[in-house]
Amino acid sequence: MLLEIKNLKVKGNNKEILKEINLQIKKGETQALLGPNASGKSTLAQVILGNPKYKVTQGKIFFGGKEITKLLPEKRAKRGIALSWQNPPQIKGVKFSELLKKISKEKIKGEKLGVDSSLLEREVNLDFSGGEKKISELSQILALEPKLVIFDEIDSGLDIKRLEKVAKIIKKELVAKDVSILLITHSGEILRFLKPAVTNIMVGGKIICKQKDYKKVLRTIKKYGYEKCKGHALFTN
Amino acid sequence: MAMRNVKGTHYLQIDHRVQNILKIKGVEILPAKLSWEKYNWARKYFQRKPKGGYFIWVKRQIAFPLLTCISITSKKIHQDLQNLLIIERNLNINLNGTCNSQKRNLNCRHKTWGKIILKEGSMLKYEHIHSWGNKDIVEPNYEFFLEKNSQLNYNYKNLFTPKKLKIQTMFHLLEKAAANIKIAVDCKRTQAEIVDTLNLKEKDASGQIQLRLVGRKNSKVSARSQILAKAPGRGHLDCQGLLVDKSSIISLEPKLICKNKLAQLTHEASIGKIEEQQLNYLRQRGLSEEEAINLIVTGFLK
Numbered sequence: 001m002l003l004e005i006k007n008l009k010v011k012g013n014n015k016e017i018l019k020e021i022n023l024q025i026k027k028g029e030t031q032a033l034l035g036p037n038a039s040g041k042s043t044l045a046q047v048i049l050g051n052p053k054y055k056v057t058q059g060k061i062f063f064g065g066k067e068i069t070k071l072l073p074e075k076r077a078k079r080g081i082a083l084s085w086q087n088p089p090q091i092k093g094v095k096f097s098e099l100l101k102k103i104s105k106e107k108i109k110g111e112k113l114g115v116d117s118s119l120l121e122r123e124v125n126l127d128f129s130g131g132e133k134k135i136s137e138l139s140q141i142l143a144l145e146p147k148l149v150i151f152d153e154i155d156s157g158l159d160i161k162r163l164e165k166v167a168k169i170i171k172k173e174l175v176a177k178d179v180s181i182l183l184i185t186h187s188g189e190i191l192r193f194l195k196p197a198v199t200n201i202m203v204g205g206k207i208i209c210k211q212k213d214y215k216k217v218l219r220t221i222k223k224y225g226y227e228k229c230k231g232h233a234l235f236t237n
Numbered sequence: 238m239a240m241r242n243v244k245g246t247h248y249l250q251i252d253h254r255v256q257n258i259l260k261i262k263g264v265e266i267l268p269a270k271l272s273w274e275k276y277n278w279a280r281k282y283f284q285r286k287p288k289g290g291y292f293i294w295v296k297r298q299i300a301f302p303l304l305t306c307i308s309i310t311s312k313k314i315h316q317d318l319q320n321l322l323i324i325e326r327n328l329n330i331n332l333n334g335t336c337n338s339q340k341r342n343l344n345c346r347h348k349t350w351g352k353i354i355l356k357e358g359s360m361l362k363y364e365h366i367h368s369w370g371n372k373d374i375v376e377p378n379y380e381f382f383l384e385k386n387s388q389l390n391y392n393y394k395n396l397f398t399p400k401k402l403k404i405q406t407m408f409h410l411l412e413k414a415a416a417n418i419k420i421a422v423d424c425k426r427t428q429a430e431i432v433d434t435l436n437l438k439e440k441d442a443s444g445q446i447q448l449r450l451v452g453r454k455n456s457k458v459s460a461r462s463q464i465l466a467k468a469p470g471r472g473h474l475d476c477q478g479l480l481v482d483k484s485s486i487i488s489l490e491p492k493l494i495c496k497n498k499l500a501q502l503t504h505e506a507s508i509g510k511i512e513e514q515q516l517n518y519l520r521q522r523g524l525s526e527e528e529a530i531n532l533i534v535t536g537f538l539k
Contacts, residue, residue, distance in 0.1 A: 049521045053513065077523040089514045093536025102532065103522040123536070140522060 001062070002027045002180050003048070003081075003148055008059035010047050017043045017054070019205045025148065028178035032191055032214060035202035036226050041184045042086065044202070045150045049083045050076045063148070080147030084137040084154055091124035096136060099124050104143040115139045130157030134166055142173050148180040155190035167193035188218045201229040248291045248305040252314045263297025269319050282321050282352045290318035290349065295330050302331035309338040309345045309373075320351035327358040334365050336377070337397075341370040351379040355387035355414075362390040371426055373399035380407045383414035385439075393420045394538070398427040398456075406433040410442035410470070421449040421538040424456035424485070431460040437470035437500065445473040449538050452478065452485030463492035466500035474504035479537050481511060481530060 003025040010018035018040050025031050035041050047054050048061060050073035061069045068076055091099065097120040119132055128136060134154060141149055151170075155163055167190060174181060175194070183190055191199070191214045199214040200207050201221075209229045211217045220229050248266050249257040255268045272279050272292030279292065291305060309316065324330050338345055347369075355361055369375055383389055395402070402424075408416050422429060435444045444464070452458050464472035478487035493502040511533050519529035 046517075051517050051521075053517070073517060073520040074523050074525050077521055083521055085518065089512060089518050091515060091519070091533060091536055093539035094532055099522070099532075102524065102528075144523060 001025070002029075002064060003182075004062040005048070006060050006062070008047070008061065009057045010043065011055045011057050012043065012053060016057075017205050018047065021059070021205075021207055023200065023207065025180050025182060027147070027180055028175075029198075030175060030181040030183065030194055030196045032183045032185060032188075032196040032199040033202055033207075034185055034188060034199060034217065034221065034226070037186065039202045039226075040205040041186075041202055042152055043205075045083050045152050045182075045184055048076075048150060049073055049081060077144065077146075080145075082141045082144045082146035082149045084134075084141050084149065084151045086153040086156065088125045088133060088137060090126045092126060094124050096120050096122055096124050100140065100143055103140060105145045131162050134158060134162070138166060138169060142169075146179060148182070149174060150182045150184065151190075152184045153186060154183070155185055155187055158189075163189060164193065166190075170194060188214075188221070191218065201226055203227060246304045246306045248293065248307075250289065250291070250307045250318075252309055252311050253289060253316070261299060261303075263295070263299060264303070265292075265294040265296065267292040269321060272321065279321065282354070283319050284350050285319075287319035288317050290320040290351070291322075292320075293322045295322075295324045295328055297325075298328050299330065302333050305332070305334045307334075307336045307347075307349075309343055309347065310340075311345075312343050313345060314343070315346040316348065318347070318349045318351075320349060321354075322351070323354045324356060324359045324361055326356045328356075329360040331362045332364070334363065335368070336366075336375075337368040338370045338373055338399075342372055343370050344372040345370070346374045347376070349377045349379070351377070353379065353381045353389075355381070355383045355389060357384045358386045359384075360388045360390075363392065365391065365393040367393070367395040368397040369395075369399035369402075370397075371400055374401045375399045376403045376405075378405040381409065381416070383408065383410045383416060383442075385412045385414065387411075387414045389414075389416040389418075391416065391418045393418075393422075395422045396538070398422060398424045398429065400427065402427055402429040402431075404429075404431045404433070407436065408434070408444060409436045409438055410444060412439040413441045414439075414444075415442070416444035418444065418446045419449070420446070422458070423451040423453065423534060423538060424458050425453040426455045427458070429456065429458045429460075431458070431462075433460075433462050435464045435472055435474075437464065437466040437468060437472055440468045440470065442468065442470040443472065444470075445475065448474075448476040448489070450476075450478045450487055450489070451534050451538065452480045452482065452487045453534075454482045454484055456482070456485040456487075458485070458487045459490075460488070461490045461492065463494060464502050464504075465494045465496070466502055467496045469497055469499035471501045473502070474506070476504070476506040477537075478508035479511070479534065480508060481534065 005023040008021040269287035269290040491504040
């Protein structure tokens with residue numbers, strides 16, 4: 001097992017946000033995490049990456065068989081965990097190319113990552129369009145050469161053509177290289193391109209069910225809402 | 238000859254000794270004290286008979302930047318310098334000037350009193366780099382005189398600050414002269430006092446001052462930046478501070494003084510801190526907290 005989360009409880013601003021989370025992702029496996037707004041999906045991603053804003057009050061996180069619950073964010077990144085942010089912050093005065101160079105494991109060319117050369121010359125995330133943000137995040141992820149990537153809403157704000165392009169890069173550069181993926185998505189758009197082996201549903205800070213057939217999950221959500229997934233799941237948490 | 242020497246430093250002073258002066262056709266470079274003897278007319282630009290520093294008189298256009306370096310390599314050196322730079326009419330000159338101490342613990346003092354004269358229609362791009370040790374005391378005091386239609390781009394950067402830093406800079410602008418001034422100081426264990434004044438003396442003079450100050454560990458930074466308009470000109474002050482460490486203090490005082498009703502003066506000032514979100518983002522990309530702070534600070538000072 002590459003990532004293993006056991007009985008995780010998390011507080012942020014003294015409020016319990018995540019409740020008894022259990023999640024296992026194998027090497028090379030793609031999983032999805034679906035849920036309504038404010039269900040705790042992005043918080044879970046930040047906790048896996050070690051954001052000090054959140055306090056783990058119970059449970060443990062293992063990566064590659066080793067416990068990382070108290071590890072610094074930069075050390076988790078070095079071990080191979082990467083997160084593509086939904087709303088990445090601006091870093092004024094720092095060119096995107098400078099950041100890429102700083103974080104890259106080896107010298108990589110922007111073109112290889114499908115990055116427009118004019119984007120490389122711009123300041124990190126400053127006035128980037130929705131599509132540019134996704135490309136920027138994806139190219140940074142590839143530069144890190146991770147073992148596990150969490151994509152937080154990579155499909156939001158992308159039209160179908162761009163989504164297909166992004167999915168193609170993910171397949172070629174990550175899935176084909178046995179990188180594990182957790183797709184956090186609100187709309188579920190990306191799932192039909194990347195076909196997750198397991199789809200997790202999160203409501204109110206809990207994973208309420210896990211389902212192998214993502215199409216079935218999407219159909220159920222559309223028809224009955226997230227809450228009803230529990231009743232229609234193949235196996236629950 | 239000049240082309241062969243373009244990579245070298247045109248004026249090099251180490252401690253109190255003038256180590257090297259390169260000859261350039263159309264530019265006269267002398268130790269300031271020799272110019273005092275040689276040119277009676279130059280005396281009015283000096284405060285008193287100079288003990289050290291340079292005299293540079295640019296009489297013809299040159300195709301490469303002038304390089305000056307005033308350095309300290311020995312302990313407890315007290316430099317007392319007077320620099321004079323004169324650029325003749327309609328010339329377009331680049332100057333890269335460095336002042337530094339070679340080691341962090343020399344306990345030295347660098348006091349400069351400089352005058353820069355831009356004659357009518359001339360242009361100067363001046364990159365002024367300071368780098369000091371943490372026991373040094375540094376006091377640069379510069380005055381720029383911009384004659385009619387002249388243009389100045391002045392970029393002062395101090396990324397390794399001394400124990401005490403007192404910067405005083407004045408810019409006097411005559412008719413249609415324009416100045417673009419950037420002062421960036423990254424203070425670490427420093428007590429810094431920065432005073433700059435842009436004086437729009439004649440019609441259609443314009444200028445802006447961009448101040449970027451960083452307060453790292455145990456720093457006390459105080460800046461007073463002002464624009465004075467005596468004629469219908471335009472001026473803008475942009476003062477920003479970034480407080481990185483809670484042991485530091487930054488105070489910014491932008492001031493506009495308008496003595497002419499047709500002058501347009503504006504200012505903006507802010508002091509902020511590094512956002513946790515930015516820090517966390519960069520750390521998740523594998524940078525340590527210190528590397529992330531350095532990257533954000535570098536971006537801020539640009």
